[in-house]
Amino acid sequence: MNKANENQIPRRAFLQRSALLAASTMILPLFGNDAFGASSTTQKKKKVPTVKLNNGILMPVLGFGTFQLKEAVCRQSVADAISAGYRLIDTATLYKNEEFVGAGIKDSGIKREELFITSKVWVTDSGYEKCKASFETSLKKLGTDYLDLYLIHRPRGDYKGSWKMMEELYKEGRIKAIGISNFTPEQYADFMLEAKIKPAVNQIESHVFFQQMDSYKDLKKNDVHFEAWTPFAQGRNGLFTNEVLAEIGKKYKKTNAQVSLRWHYQRGTIAIPRSSKIAHITENIDIFDFKLSKSDMSTIAALDLNKTQFPTWG
Numbered sequence: 001m002n003k004a005n006e007n008q009i010p011r012r013a014f015l016q017r018s019a020l021l022a023a024s025t026m027i028l029p030l031f032g033n034d035a036f037g038a039s040s041t042t043q044k045k046k047k048v049p050t051v052k053l054n055n056g057i058l059m060p061v062l063g064f065g066t067f068q069l070k071e072a073v074c075r076q077s078v079a080d081a082i083s084a085g086y087r088l089i090d091t092a093t094l095y096k097n098e099e100f101v102g103a104g105i106k107d108s109g110i111k112r113e114e115l116f117i118t119s120k121v122w123v124t125d126s127g128y129e130k131c132k133a134s135f136e137t138s139l140k141k142l143g144t145d146y147l148d149l150y151l152i153h154r155p156r157g158d159y160k161g162s163w164k165m166m167e168e169l170y171k172e173g174r175i176k177a178i179g180i181s182n183f184t185p186e187q188y189a190d191f192m193l194e195a196k197i198k199p200a201v202n203q204i205e206s207h208v209f210f211q212q213m214d215s216y217k218d219l220k221k222n223d224v225h226f227e228a229w230t231p232f233a234q235g236r237n238g239l240f241t242n243e244v245l246a247e248i249g250k251k252y253k254k255t256n257a258q259v260s261l262r263w264h265y266q267r268g269t270i271a272i273p274r275s276s277k278i279a280h281i282t283e284n285i286d287i288f289d290f291k292l293s294k295s296d297m298s299t300i301a302a303l304d305l306n307k308t309q310f311p312t313w314g
């Protein structure tokens with residue numbers, strides 16, 4: 001956290017920002033006993049429901065993405081997200097921001113056990129030994145001694161060697177759940193020929209324009225939870241101004257972003273939107289007080305183009 005300390009946010013500024021957030025955050029009803037988040041001792045914040053993964057661990061259905069968030073902006077955005085009620089924070093070695101994510105968490109003052117922290121091992125760190133070293137570095141940068149979820153970022157390199165190490169770290173209790181990312185159903189099937197522990201999660205691209213129905217059905221069948229990256233497709237294909245989403249949103253006084261995230265929630269996919277703006281951070285968590293109708297869900301299903309919005313990322 002040395003670098004992060006250079007950008008230390010003065011305590012007073014942090015408290016002022018937290019007060020601003022609290023003021024912009026309406027108090028919502030709780031979602032039963034499995035709502036993840038604020039303890040009874042902290043002020044009432046938005047509570048995010050959880051799902052039970054295949055190993056019994058509870059994971060929030062909505063989290064905060066940190067791709068492309070750098071240095072002080074990353075730190076501030078993570079602290080803001082936690083203040084707004086997010087408890088799941090998604091990072092990766094590839095994002096080169098784990099120390100700033102860690103600093104934001106520290107600034108928030110939240111107890112470690114109230115958070116659900118995900119990181120990922122990158123392709124160049126794949127393999128049994130390299131994965132261990134990369135995991136230890138991630139922990140150090142994040143300022144924690146365990147991860148809630150650790151993912152193979154892409155099925156490339158010696159990812160099967162990484163998995164062997166992840167299985168050991170999981171058995172030692174240093175990771176609460178282990179999973180994969182960017183695996184197709186075929187890659188998953190091949191992976192499972194050697195894996196001893198079934199992944200809890202597969203984190204893949206998904207948004208209204210790329211609903212990934214093949215993976216959706218396959219993951220459901222295999223009891224692996226579907227987690228959606230770029231739940232907004234980074235705004236590509238006009239997601240934030242799409243007229244079909246806007247028409248649906250009008251009925252509930254919700255934005256296209258909120259309709260998209262609510263659609264993820266109702267189809268049972270965990271979403272991890274990213275934002276560096278307080279207004280968007282609070283908007284994106286404000287999705288648990290309305291319900292899309294069956295007909296809305298079918299209308300959104302018809303937006304599927306069944307095509308990635310990131311063709312060069314493979």
Ligand SMILES: NC(=O)c1ccc[n+]([C@@H]2O[C@H](COP(=O)([O-])OP(=O)(O)OC[C@H]3O[C@@H](n4cnc5c(N)ncnc54)[C@H](OP(=O)(O)O)[C@@H]3O)[C@@H](O)[C@H]2O)c1
Pocket residue numbers: 064065066067068090091153181182203204228229230231232233234235240257258272273274275276277280281283284
């Ligand atoms: N496993 C993988 O291979 C993989 C790949 C990509 C991403 N991910 C994860 O998934 C997370 C989400 O994906 P992403 O960051 O690529 O993109 P995203 O969440 O789909 O979109 C982020 C963009 O949407 C804007 N935005 C957010 N809320 C908004 C709102 N309410 N209204 C209008 N604009 C809004 C943000 O701008 P502002 O900052 O201005 O709000 C930002 O430009 C990542 O951060 C990362 O954690 C994983």
